[in-house]
Amino acid sequence: MRYCLMLLALVAGLPVWAAQLHLELGNGERQWSSEALLAHPQAQAIAVDHDVSYKRPMHYRGVPLSALLEGIGPDDHLQAVANDGFAAEMPAAPLLQQGPARAWLAVEDPDHPWPALGKGKGSAGPFYLVWTHPQASGIRPEQWPFQIATLRKLAPVQTRFPALLPDPQLPAHSPEQRGFALFQQNCLVCHTLNGAGDGQVGPDLNTPHSPTEYFQPAYLRMLIRNPQSVRHWPQAKMPGFTVDVLSENDLDELLAYLTHMAGRRP
Template identity: 65%
Template sequence: MRRCLTLLLTLLCLPLQAAQLTLDLGTASRQWQSAELLAHPQARDIEIPDDVSYKKTMRYRAIPLAVLLEGIAPDDHLQAVAEDGFAAEMPAAPLLEKGPARAWLAIEDPAHPWPPLGRNKPSAGPFYLVWTQPQAGRISPEQWPFQVASIRRLAAAAERFPALRPAADLASGDPIILGFALFQKNCLACHRLNGAGDAQFGPDLNVPHNPTEYFQPTFLRRYIRDPQSLRQWPQARMPGFSNAVLSDQELDALLVYLAHMATRKTP
């Protein structure tokens, strides 16, 4: 037992190794080493008040993400894949904006590692997508992927995964259509639906059962707003979605989409 503890302490004290970020933007694939990014001419020190992951003010060495997205157009679609299987679906347009809400790639310096995200948890490194003034762009918690391993250009999720789509005969202004867009922005990073999606993190939200089938509406809304107020467990990862991120009207639309998809289950 003592040997195991000694080995564990030794491993925890070892310096972090340089990490690699893969960018696959369609025309070519590029690997960036953390040392290269830390020394990049556009890298700078930034401060993030109320960081989504650390829940406090954090300071990072970071690069405007747009600098690394050479050849990407605003109507392109990107996916950031984390080491734990989290797969954030992101329209490129907000990532290319210079402000007021601006996306940054924070780089963890192996010589000065970031703090752990919690007890017995790693840090948010080696690469973490953070935002300055996120409220100006209504940036959701799912648009802050940490432990990022790769960023790639893909077709939009609705094209890649037809099983996510609502009925084709819905009017363009139907709340279900809005709910579908909100699902892609806020839920698809962690969850699949009808087995469709790239996330490896959370449960499927339609098979075998849709949450609208087993949650009372009031409790489902409460769960989405503040998961820990309904179910408490130490390793919980689902963030709460405040009114600033998801208005009451948008939450209603998201739930209408989920209820609609409960009638469109794919075996």
Template identity: 65%
Template structure:
């Protein structure tokens, strides 16, 4: 029987295959194997009515994510890193909810593999963070990371990456500061800004140029709503952000943050 090892997760092409999920929650690291998670006492079958990645209803064997987050408190900050470099920054509070929008770690059973995400693509496995009742959050598409390899407890984004911060002269309730919160939730999983961030997926949004410098505000908002509708190419991976996910007032605040940061460029560290 042939076996194939993939760096970041151990994937073996047989029913004995074991993927690894690394958890580093600040009180010692823990690695979970596929088989352990499938047999977890809280594992159950979960129906997802509107799956963000598959664009259709899906059924998974899943564990409530909160049951794995030992010692995590609502005001903690977590980062889920995928095998492709996608790095979702997430406040812990929504992940700990037992009611309303609830986070689940879906586990791909090697005996019942999930379908590919598209032609020539892999599945969302081996681990995928999915939500029941996401509208109650609201939960953005960036909070559905798939092919998850690790989940870490980290300090807040503002503490780790001061180059992302708006001017300290702004009032706390300034729309630009709200835009910064929205940037963390919706953009930082794929993009860096001023070289700051952990994502290895999309381009930097300020260096060398900020999108507000080469898009008019109207076209930038249209691009965020429907990237393929404005710039169509087969390799395009950026999802669209509908008004249900990012209402018009919030979209304005996000664009306002980007425009503000165009005046706060910082040289990239060599």
């Protein structure tokens, strides 16, 4: 079967390895192949000192993401959807900036494949959003989506999913409102809440019950910091959120939001 697929690809004049990146930016759909992106006039070698996924320095051939976001403005909202259902919500402004933190679409070269992310796992390719100097703009690990299949322009989360909203009577800087912002950055990529959201990796965090209702507080904090320390199974995908990613104050606010939403089921 594999030989037949390769033969068909050759007959069609396409490279066997060609992967397709889908762009849905509100001005029609476009596709970029790996081959075309590797040959893009702005493609260049980039060095990433602290790669979030590989946990070590990495080198890639990449294209500045801003070069691919034709028609997108800093007030727009984008979503990167991975092959496994991971859906990263991202404001466009950081993706468009020229520096000091800069977003790149790293493109896997079949002649120099990237290493696997772990035992039994594939690489971060064929398309991976990486950053140079991410600390300059406070870029979080969830803003490094890998195995990307689609980049698309969408309305902001608050507009698309009103079921996620805290009580509008709460002050803008309340722990629950700040926790909602942290939830969007760190949790919504994999989870839904009240059935709302695009993440397809983890369970819903409010229906039928919130984890704040069935976990003792200390164990819930342990789960967020190091999931495997609380419940261990080989297929687990949830990463741990260390203090340098989610401070103790951030965690307090995130839990304040989840506790608040336990009283706001549809």
